[in-house]
Amino acid sequence: MPDYDVLIVGGGPVGAALALALRDGGLAVGLLEARGPGVAQADPRPIALSHGSRLILERFGIWEALQPVTPIVRIHVSQRGGFGRVELDATEARLPALGYVLDYTRLAETLAQALDRAGACDYLTGAAVTGLASEPGAASVRFNRGGDVRRATARLVAVADGGAMAAVTEVRIRDYRQAAVIARVASGLPHRNVAFERFTPDGPLAVLPSAEALALVWTTAPEHAQRLCALPEAEFLQRLQHAFGQRLGAFTSAGARACFPLALRVATDIAAPRVVAVGNAAQMLHPVAGQGLNLGLRDAWELGGVTKECGRDEIGGPAMLAAYRARRRLDRGGGVWFTDALVRLFSNDIAPLRIARGLGLALLGAAPPAKDFVVRRMTFGARG
Template structure:
């Protein structure tokens, strides 16, 4: 429910009302915990990003009413085609092999963010809009949050504070250290219309000048093209026809071609990780815990698993123990393997496919062929993409 008057104390304060924070808040409400979401925004804004949500993420969102295929205009991914430009190597992951209706779904970030705010406002979970958290002070028995906004600054205490966004607050935590690895790359985003129907196939294409992903969305594809900053600027300056020719050349032999392109945008990429995801009276989930390269489409899926795991842990203890070290240590232990494996895998893909060395290119081609031919290996890889490392 929306709240305009902030309480002076809650058991759990969640900073960030995006999909990850909303999932946690709604799960905690189901478990009977007293939680409050503090969201700096008052509403959502247009966002060009498309999300590739795994089937497991859809199930997690459905559990709390955060899945509505009509409102989200969700497009199913039946297959994922992975290939390398200039070689025969390719692999195809198929939902039918896992006996699932889809490997995942493509939705717009802005649609999911809007649905998250709508569901929070209509639920028993409490959310305060226009309430940016400007500082956090943590003591042995409680945390104190400084909250800005349109009126006078306010303070709120809680047994546990959960950071669910990737804002500046992470840099103010003395017992948690963030490491930033700049990729010196930008993601170029655009909507492209294929000449032939996409048949619910997503494509991951590793070209010599950067990986490209095509995500089926409605009748179109959302293109995510990783480029150097200079290349990204040049791609944005191309005419529509020149841009489509460039994209078509990199998907030659895989996609028949493209007939139209929408507005283009780009944003810088970096890997952000933490030395630990818990601190005194503190837990970090989603983008606050890790920000990944979009190459494998795992960032939000990983964040939603953070939220679901933390909800399980907190739901198993009484309110007085939600911020205790033993509770937070259990959450950190349960997330260590999944977060570590997925982060390392995503980061390694950039290094593995970044070199144009002919010998490495040949080895990559053989690896893709081997993955495609070995059914148990292929199914295991697909399961990791859907469910994470368990």
């Protein structure tokens, strides 16, 4: 008999969400997280959660614990140096909000606390997985904990390590030659809960409402990103003003800056015998349009569902893995295609493309059904 029905590798937001999705299934679930107990994630990235993700987190009973989050009521999309813009509006889309901004760290900690409270899984922190092997009837995992090397087996191992370990299957990689500069900034005008996505030839620049201030995700060439991080605050604000424009008045301050390298990294198959990949371990997307974690939460929710629906003996077997693949195909393919197409279409200064993009934005702005389609896909994925 394997030690667990499902063993999750990685207790980031997606691994923790999967454990919560499985908690009422009467299954033996384990979770191995490399970070030590109480070690804060200290990850400064802001996260925009979709309304669809809110519904998942409500089902886990943790939405209240995540408050306060900053709702996005409108998204303003434009391109620098080109005509055409579009505004997506929550009221038009019949949604309470188009998204909710919060810190990655708070989301990860709240999910981890919920796991601890639910006591529904064997949650081992300080457990760094170093090896994974498929055997008939089970998969086995080798991990280090407190200097000891241990082994655990499960009918199904769900890899949710953010793509840190060796991949489950072959991986397709596209290096965008872009990095994201993250910072909290303040400006002269209130944000009024509007998010801005501004496409520039170097990469998209997002300014999100975050409490009274703004969360900046500025993608640009990696060398430029490093230089931006090292600039004195006043000079950084000047460059930001030039790249973003005046829609929020003058930028007045910027907090600590951090830099994230960006690439598209897609597993060619999300399942192998007795093993499945979820979240960034399955697909690491460009942060444009804030899709990665939202897609990962849907991975976790659907894998939880498929696992609970099949008999215990079927867990990790070919039929269950085929069902999971089939459920995720459209949503996953759509998320990868959408973000990849946006980055490649907009990150250049080719005049005919700039004009075509402007026309595309103008047409989208003038066609409510098309806007509705885009908002519903961004909110709920392929099932929107």
